[in-house]
Amino acid sequence: METHEEFYNTHPPPLNYENDITKVENFVRCHKNEKIVLITSGGTTVPIEQNTVRFVDNFSAGTRGSASAEYFLDAGYAVIFIYRSKSLEPFVRHFVNDSLLDKLEIKNNKSIQVKEDKVEKLLPLLKKYKDAKASNKFISIPFTTLIDYMWLLRGSCMLLDSKYCLIYLAAAVSDFYIPPSEMAEHKLQSKDGPPVMTLHLVPKVMKAVTHNWSRQAYIVSFKLETDSMLLETKSKDALHKYKHQLVIGNLLHSRKYNVKLISPNDIEDILVTDTNKKNGIEIEKIIVNKIKTKHDEFINNI
Numbered sequence: 001m002e003t004h005e006e007f008y009n010t011h012p013p014p015l016n017y018e019n020d021i022t023k024v025e026n027f028v029r030c031h032k033n034e035k036i037v038l039i040t041s042g043g044t045t046v047p048i049e050q051n052t053v054r055f056v057d058n059f060s061a062g063t064r065g066s067a068s069a070e071y072f073l074d075a076g077y078a079v080i081f082i083y084r085s086k087s088l089e090p091f092v093r094h095f096v097n098d099s100l101l102d103k104l105e106i107k108n109n110k111s112i113q114v115k116e117d118k119v120e121k122l123l124p125l126l127k128k129y130k131d132a133k134a135s136n137k138f139i140s141i142p143f144t145t146l147i148d149y150m151w152l153l154r155g156s157c158m159l160l161d162s163k164y165c166l167i168y169l170a171a172a173v174s175d176f177y178i179p180p181s182e183m184a185e186h187k188l189q190s191k192d193g194p195p196v197m198t199l200h201l202v203p204k205v206m207k208a209v210t211h212n213w214s215r216q217a218y219i220v221s222f223k224l225e226t227d228s229m230l231l232e233t234k235s236k237d238a239l240h241k242y243k244h245q246l247v248i249g250n251l252l253h254s255r256k257y258n259v260k261l262i263s264p265n266d267i268e269d270i271l272v273t274d275t276n277k278k279n280g281i282e283i284e285k286i287i288v289n290k291i292k293t294k295h296d297e298f299i300n301n302i
């Protein structure tokens with residue numbers, strides 16, 4: 001398998017990379033010696049043509065990452081949100097299922113206002129969002145392809161090498177890709193018959209995060225499985241291999257109400273109860289509160 005160094009040597013950065021990384025650099029400078037979290041969120045695309053019409057994708061909606069971003073802001077963190085373009089974003093996520101236009105009304109044929117019954121939900125979210133932006137506590141940077149993600153991850157992690165930094169790897173990143181040099185240049189044509197292509201393994205960068213790029217930071221990664229029999233073993237293996245401070249194991253179908261927090265000396269099962277659900281408590285709130293405590297202990301070297 002290709003090493004991560006080989007990967008970066010053979011795949012140039014995306015066009016907007018310099019701009020994006022400068023944005024992260026300025027943000028980190030502004031929050032020196034404050035707690036900062038880098039959140040990755042959503043899936044990655046794997047194009048199958050250079051002029052991309054089609055790509056391989058995955059299920060991730062970005063709920064975990066976008067909800068967690070809101071709770072990290074509540075917990076006092078400055079948040080860098082790196083997300084798959086068009087996946088869920090903090091604050092906006094609360095409105096994706098209902099139309100924005102249905103929340104507005106026209107006043108005197110001249111101006112627009114939010115309908116009275118929608119204000120109760122919209123106002124606190126808008127306030128939190130505006131506060132986060134006004135205090136420069138939140139930036140977001142979109143990516144689309146696996147290669148975009150790989151560059152953003154490395155560039156950002158290299159700027160986050162302090163014990164005050166938390167890296168929260170919630171994105172669902174493809175394990176396979178097609179190098180651009182092996183892709184068809186133009187849209188594949190069905191008249192040419194079923195396409196034959198070889199997917200390559202993406203180099204494992206989880207280890208590089210801890211060992212090369214952000215050695216001082218507190219690192220949390222997620223492990224997704226579909227077979228409950230594998231979850232604990234695979235999460236422990238990941239913890240052992242990558243030496244992250246915490247691995248959070250989750251299963252595809254129960255990920256919204258059950259996760260396992262796996263640290264070197266402890267396994268904690270988190271289950272959102274029916275009462276929690278009724279009160280609108282999301283699992284990310286519980287996860288973020290637990291991580292905040294662990295990160296504080298890490299900073300204070302307890």
Ligand code: PAZ
Pocket residue numbers: 041042059060061062063064065169170171172173222223224225250255
């Ligand atoms: O984005 P989402 O809320 O639909 O799903 C979250 C998740 C399952 C992608 C995340 O919790 C996770 O496990 N991410 C890592 C996946 C992996 O590479 O194993």
